[in-house]
Amino acid sequence: MKNNEIQGGLHKSVINWYPGHMAKAKRLMIKEYKHIDVVYELVDSRIPKSSKIANIYDIIGNKPKIIIMTKKDLTDTEMALRWVKYYENLGAKVLLVDLNNDEDIMQIVKTTHELAANMQEAREEKGLMKKDVRVLVVGIPNVGKSTLINRMIGRKVADVGNRPGITKGLVWLNTKHNITLLDTPGILWPKLEPREVALNLASFSAIKTEILDENEIAVHILNKLNKYYPDKLKERYNITPNSVALDMENAYEVIARNIGAIRLGEIDYEKVSNKIINDVKNAYIKGVVFDHEL
DSSP, X not given: OOXXXXXXXXXXXXXXXXXXXXXXXXXXXXXXXXXXXXXXXXXXXXXXXXXSOTTTHHHHTTOOEEEXXXXXXXXXXXXXXXXXXXXXXXTOEEEEOOTTOHHHHHHHHHHHHHHTHHHHHHHHHTXXXXXXXXXXXXXXTXXXXXXXXXXXXXXXXXXXXXXXXXXXXXXXXXXXXXXXXXXXXXXXXXXXXXXXHHHHHHHTTSSOGGGSOHHHHHHHHHHHHHHHOHHHHHHHHXXXXXXXXXXXXXXXXXXXXXXXXXXXXXXXXXXXXHHHHHHHHTTSSOSBOSOOOO
């Protein structure tokens, strides 16, 4: 990779990524709408704007909803809480959670039953018994839907993986909390634009890195660290931040020397880029939020 290639700006092309199982799932969700009492919309708290589903209200209408901001243990808590307040000011119920934390799971359960209280009271007034709350679980890939479902059920029923596109269809699942969940595949909008959104998603494994150039993703990560988390850039890579713009050629050379990615005087750019991407994927770089503009 040449110097001008890693220093260049973002491409203007539009990325299309909308697998058939996602389009089918969207149609089925609309069909199941009348059976839904509450919606869980999961977003990654490190990209709380980029990971939000475009036009979600086309699917869920005015159903009671909880925005569940996941990966609390990996996020910049101060910035994530600003997003919590932002969505709450728009009228949403928002929970910032670590899905591996029992107290956070029980907070989701409690909030679900609170949102369903009016529905249950209406049933009682008609002489009907209370019923399990039916919850639609939606979100883009890799925001934690399967982890949430497994934790609420108490056993593994949904595949979990740090990669997009695991769940393929819709299925109703009973939990131990008087809540029934409708699992869905990760839903993405047909066009990932602006480019910033696509790069944010790729940085946190919400879309497959093959869809974008891996060098571009890695440069995006370095630029975000330089702009918002210069201490992490210095700590992880021993790269001195620059308030104007990061010298990418120098940054790649520093990292390449640290990981032994220079051969015959040439930098192995692909190896360096993969290192940067995997550092985020494997949580060696954490405590970050890439969406800073509310």
